[in-house]
Amino acid sequence: MRQKLLSAGANELSYEIREIVKKAKLLQKEGVEISWENIGDPIQKNAKVPEWIKKIVTNLTLDDKSYGYCDSKGELETREFLAERTNALGGAQISPNDILFFNGLGDAIATLYHYLAPTTRVIGPSPAYSTHSSAEAAHANHHPLTYKLDPDNHWYPDMDDLRNKVKYNPNIVAILLINPDNPTGMVYPKDILEEIVELAKEYNLFLISDEIYNQITYNGARAYGLSEVIKDVPGIAMKGISKELPWPGARCGWIECYNRGKDSEFDRLCKTLDDAKMIEVCSTTLPQMAIPKILGDSRYEAYRKDLNEKIGWRSRFISETLQEVPELTFNPTYGAFYNTIVFKKGTLNVYQKLEIINPKVKAQVEEWVQGVSLDTRFVYYLLGATGICVVPISSFCSDLLGFRITLLEENEDLLKKTFGTLRDSIRQYLDS
Numbered sequence: 001m002r003q004k005l006l007s008a009g010a011n012e013l014s015y016e017i018r019e020i021v022k023k024a025k026l027l028q029k030e031g032v033e034i035s036w037e038n039i040g041d042p043i044q045k046n047a048k049v050p051e052w053i054k055k056i057v058t059n060l061t062l063d064d065k066s067y068g069y070c071d072s073k074g075e076l077e078t079r080e081f082l083a084e085r086t087n088a089l090g091g092a093q094i095s096p097n098d099i100l101f102f103n104g105l106g107d108a109i110a111t112l113y114h115y116l117a118p119t120t121r122v123i124g125p126s127p128a129y130s131t132h133s134s135a136e137a138a139h140a141n142h143h144p145l146t147y148k149l150d151p152d153n154h155w156y157p158d159m160d161d162l163r164n165k166v167k168y169n170p171n172i173v174a175i176l177l178i179n180p181d182n183p184t185g186m187v188y189p190k191d192i193l194e195e196i197v198e199l200a201k202e203y204n205l206f207l208i209s210d211e212i213y214n215q216i217t218y219n220g221a222r223a224y225g226l227s228e229v230i231k232d233v234p235g236i237a238m239k240g241i242s243k244e245l246p247w248p249g250a251r252c253g254w255i256e257c258y259n260r261g262k263d264s265e266f267d268r269l270c271k272t273l274d275d276a277k278m279i280e281v282c283s284t285t286l287p288q289m290a291i292p293k294i295l296g297d298s299r300y301e302a303y304r305k306d307l308n309e310k311i312g313w314r315s316r317f318i319s320e321t322l323q324e325v326p327e328l329t330f331n332p333t334y335g336a337f338y339n340t341i342v343f344k345k346g347t348l349n350v351y352q353k354l355e356i357i358n359p360k361v362k363a364q365v366e367e368w369v370q371g372v373s374l375d376t377r378f379v380y381y382l383l384g385a386t387g388i389c390v391v392p393i394s395s396f397c398s399d400l401l402g403f404r405i406t407l408l409e410e411n412e413d414l415l416k417k418t419f420g421t422l423r424d425s426i427r428q429y430l431d432s
Helices: 009-014 016-028 049-060 076-088 105-115 129-141 161-170 190-202 262-279 285-294 300-322 357-367 373-387 411-430
Strands: 098-104 121-126 146-150 170-180 206-210 235-240 253-258 338-343 402-406
Touching: 009 016, 009 402, 016 357, 049 076, 049 098, 049 285, 076 098, 076 253, 098 105, 105 129, 105 206, 105 235, 105 253, 121 129, 121 161, 129 373, 146 161, 161 170, 170 190, 170 300, 190 206, 190 338, 253 373, 253 402, 300 411, 338 373, 373 402
Parallel strands: 121 146, 121 170, 170 206, 206 235
Antiparallel strands: 098 253, 235 253, 338 402
């Protein structure tokens, strides 16, 4: 081409959660049975959508309105319903006009970072969720900017690290929270959230809170929404139905803008997001129409509580199973449906491996492990030897070495088999 087509930031677009699927599918063709522990899709892990929810959606398909465009910002009745839910929490108050729908939060994340000035930075947690870190880095044409979550302190934020980076980097305009957190399963305590709000106020920043897992908490935890703690600081909460219902294929998410009137630059950003959606016309109508009917149904609360209890049991079982390996740093989870397990320093090396019987699979894995990080090496050997597909933590913008698992397997026997095999494989790998 006569000129370069890509910006430098394009090199930062990576998504190891999906990339490893390509490798797993190659091994699948060689006869390896894959256990998909890499991606948070409850449907793929045998979750069953209850008939009453299916009936609501089915009935909506009989309404011609569900096939047409809706308001550019989103279905008005749904935005009114969601605004009432947020306002009932007693914190920041919003109107339906402060809510904007997208085709999934991936769409919302990409749009937000796209319209921020290239010189501005959003600092987010590390280990980082790839959709946020890649989009932020791509917009800034630089490596992701992160603050540390501490595995030796329940994965809570290292507030000294966050404060110092905010203080000495004037390009930072926002702090990102993922609450509950992906990939660690940590839920931010209220006092830490309040401290982050005060930090944002002190340095005239806005806050972004990815709350896709807000209603997925267990083992006694409760996730506070940004609206409950933000006071008069500008902020954006990101929400959706892909994990909560669950309905990931709906690709339906929305943002709520808080305190737009408190800062003119922030208000301009929110208006720009509105205008961008107007150019696109609207997000998909059908799932928007379903939201108030499903979330407002008298059966919904009990349904969600039952699901959370099941995830909590899996979390405890996996914790008990993997904590038998002393070389791992392991924190119990309280929200979302992931856990991040870290290898203690010095336990991994380039000579470790697992026995792989199939010669083609063995050759493929030995090719993949050349020059990769030590945790990625473990992940590839685990995949080739057992078919268990997990994601290396070094791919989450982290200098830690470990892997992320999901807590989603509905088949109890298969769950026990998978994580028993994982525990034994870690022992064999470390002893090899």
